[in-house]
Amino acid sequence: MACFAVPAVEAIAVTAVAYILQKKEAARSLQVVKTEGAEIEDNKTPFSKKLKWLRNLLFGGALLLAFEHVWHGEVVPWFPFLTAVQNGEAAQMLHEMATVGVSMAALITLVWVGMVLVTNALEKRAVKLQPHSAKN
């Protein structure tokens, strides 16, 4: 009915957080360059970039699922845009959003957490494998 709305809302929130974090990371790296006097090579993927992976998964999935809802006539291009609201099935729609929609957002977030953990482990291994001279 409108289950894709939950991941879409999460995607908007993640986009805002990633944007703020990216600004903070840029300011921090500028500060490091100023105080250290030279640019330090950092092999770690910034967290804002990792958040963008989550944003891409959520927005991508929500877009294609929105199309599916248009296909099934559950989303229409006129107000109130959702046929469930038009037909007085708003409670049923909200129940679906709370169950299916939240589960969708949760699964995507869980997959993303797994991706971040694997990436962190790979980055740590790469640092360990670096020759001692490269670290200094």
Place this chain on the structure above:
Amino acid sequence: MTLLIAVFAAVIATAVWYVKPDAARHKVGLLVWMYWGAALMWLVDAVFEFIELKAAYFTPEPADMLNDAFLGLSVVALALVVWIVVLLVKDPDGRVRDALRRKK
């Protein structure tokens, strides 16, 4: 059927992204995110449907299956259209820019 088509599309897009050295520059990652995002969401949808329908979930009516397959292919096409529009707008190889210059 829609889930199956989305998973196949996601795996193919991921394989292309991995094998082709310039795939990242050509925004293949966009397709990878879209297909995997949709596949995961449809997986949840499928689980809820299975809980409701039990074994009947695996024996859909031929008309429903055809409609779902048609929907799956349309979703793949929509993602491809989004990707080609982004690719032409970003124009990483400058081909659109060159073509426009040549016209002048």
